[in-house]
Amino acid sequence: MPEPIQLKFDGGTIIVSDGDADVRSQLPGVSFDPRTRTERAEGRAYRAIVEHLLTHKIPYADQARNYQVAAWSMQSTRVPFPHQQEAVDVWWKSRGRGVVVLPTGTGKTFTAMLAIQKSQRPALVITPTIDLLNQWHFELSKAFGGTIGLMGGGEYDIQPLTVTTYDSAYIHLDRWGNKFGLLVFDECHHLPGPTYAMAAVGSIAPYRLGLTATPERADGQESQYEGLIGPTVYRREIKELSGDFLADYETRRIYVSLTADEQQRYQTARETYRQFILDRNISLGGPNGWQRFIFEASRSAEGRVAFQAFREQKKLERAAEAKLQTLEQLLLTHAKDRILIFTADNATVYKIARQYLVPPITHQTKARERKQILERFHSGEYPVVVTSQVLNEGVDVPAANVGIVLSGTSTIRENVQRLGRLLRKQTDKHAILYEIVAKGTSEEFSSERRRQHHAFQ
DNA sequence: TTGACTCAACATCCTTTGCTACAA
């Protein structure tokens, strides 16, 4: 009679030893590690291994798992919205693994708390920013009482219910990887980054919940969710919830023309870099096309000129004179509204700030000043705020009812997040998102692409 | 405790025409 199989946790992996060698080699995800001469699996294989052992009635000793069932109970009588309850029910039916897609402002946090209560397991909530870390800590303390752990932002205190950042999660993986049965990935579109993903790979947590408003990624890595968290189990779009849970809204596109001078400089710059691409036989649209351009561009004087031309062209379309004129008109039209202006670059943010005496927020704005500006925006003291990309995600921004997108990336996510800034529900609110596009430039294409989302059709 | 700093990680940056090799 062979010894029972031993499972041990070791720095994000599970070491499998003893028992029958043939049985060990058939365990899902297990392979021989020649460095240490042991059989190992990634932490995430834990559930599959245990299920395999149980199904085949193979005796085993589990020293990997280092947590107990936790009897969570929320100290709140709040009744979930239908979409929150449905999301948790579907997630639980999918064996407690999967991604839930809900628009910003429709109660993702409360949905996660329902899931935590349902799972009855110690849970680790992972967030991308310190702001969100603090928000979650506050909400969890209020909902569940007791001491809520914090790992990140200078704190290191692990409790059965803990909040951390993606950075801290992977840095300290070896210390927490076997202490939680449930992982909640807030804004889970961050997870597929090569380093951040390690947290999901190395943890043994059988239950996993991903939350995001925008699962789509520009690099197509959303295909990784399946292996890191689970499949998309529930999805509701802005359109489906606007009116009832989100404000009513419309989007308006305004086309402007470049001046003759801008037009000429734009054409010259564009031809310069298009010619380089042609000469080097690079197909920009193809796989690795952009990487090849960068590679070639960094290798010769000619290439550097081409790259400069590319940047010049971008700059011209982003900061077109006519855009600022249109902005001025919109500011007059909406003199009584609460307006957020978005750009792609900081230079334009500061230019607008100087020209129209509007407070700017970029990554250079210190946290305290940022908070102050947002508070004054909320109170109405500042009716307009101009920002680049910082407010795209994570920060709790007071409700605006008019958004003006002067420039941006072609990503769906940025566009959805910017729209989300306007949709916090208030009585009789009707939000408008303007998008100002320079005619005859590549912006027309970007604008088209970022609108390829249900919310904008 | 705070603030200034450095460093590391992540995201975006492109678009379509013509060519080739291979599968149905």
Add this chain to the structure above:
DNA sequence: TTGTAGGTTTCCATGTTGAGTCA
């Protein structure tokens, strides 16, 4: 014959954030 899928170099500049260090 027609249709379709197709590949490899470590990486320019800018924006943003978290962690860590040091005064």
